[in-house]
Amino acid sequence: MAITEADVLYEDNHLIAINKRAGDVVQVDETGDQPLDDMVREFLAKKYDKPGTAFLGVAHRLDRPVSGLILFAKTSKALDRMNAIFKNREIKKTYFAVVRKKPAKPQGKLINWLIKDPKKNIVKSYDYEAKGSQYCELDYQVLTELDGYYLLRVNPLTGRSHQIRVQLSTMGCPIVGDNKYGYPRGSRKGSICLHARQLEFVHPVKKEPIKIFAKLPKDGFWEKFEKF
Template sequence: MEIPVLYEDNHLLVLDKPAGLATMGLPEGHPTLLTWAKEYIRQRYHKPGNVYLGVVSRLDVPVSGVVLLARTSKAASRLSEQFRRHLCRKRYWAILGGVPKTPEGELRHWIVHDKRFRRVHIEHAPTPLGREARLRYRTLAVEGRRALVEIELITGRKHQIRAQFAAIGHPIVGDLKYGSRESFPVGIALHGRWLTVVHPTKKEEQTFVAAPPKSWDAFRHLWRGAIEESP
């Protein structure tokens, strides 16, 4: 398995995670992005023994895109603090079933976790068990009954993007768990497109960008123009 390396230095390793691969957390012997990354570092730098990598950001199994790993504990601590303080900026692309009524806006809901079914439920008003979930979106392209949207997270809840768009009647294409009735070649049509952080030692802002994967090729006509207009 080959995974694109988007950026690498003594402090960071930024990868373009393929859909269908867990970021981490599976039993030993099962492939994850983290196990691949550790083997990559071990071979590239001829490191014997255990390799340290801290997972700073992660993506759901069916989601592709930018994932940030820290190569030192100090970098992991500094980057994790940025995420806790909402200083990082994450933007995603998603192909929706249907077109949002307004081309851009903010979604605000309350998320309740259902551990039994490994999913979340959306509430439209505060509840004792609910956690606030907010995101901004703008529509980049529309064709027929599908829309390409760019999403910026304000909060970072589990399954947030997937559940919130399903709640407004526009599930992500291929996301059967949250109501899509359409198939998608691999995973779902949700991609971690951009991630912006302050480098833990250089103290400079850096943005990492991942192009849509091959599984998106069938929808190239929908996102090609958005790629050309990207900064």
């Protein structure tokens, strides 16, 4: 599917933010499916009638089954500066996650150490600093319960691969649809109930506060949580 103006959450001369559909891969992988970054390049080339390939840098990533806000840089300068912003944790990331098991505490902080197996594309979690592990931390809060599902607001302080998925699973609350990390069954749509909801940061060039917000997918399930 091509990118349209309806998918664009924010755009200026330096950055473009897209509301990613669950199932879209951000960058080319072994599946050979068209990646999102290529779709965005095509969108920009068509919108501005630019011949050739437009520059586009991936500032961060979302797992394929995750929906929501993803940010790209339109210039190399903006990309370098956004990479530094993410690396230095000068950005607030907010996700929505839906789980079936109620967390033991209505809000809290999770700290773990993660090791990724790149061959199996799975991450293991430890409650101590294992050899080769990476420290990860997030805050969560239960926002509501609807029909036996619990909506969590999650703010990851670090940006590790599969971090939210594995940390919530380690807590005993796997994300709905995420059978890789403990949910009993996967989604037929190739999605999990994890959505990148919001980013807050200081613009890398304009030096002004930016807050970008992504609406929830219209899939017959997420809509019930939109008011949160």
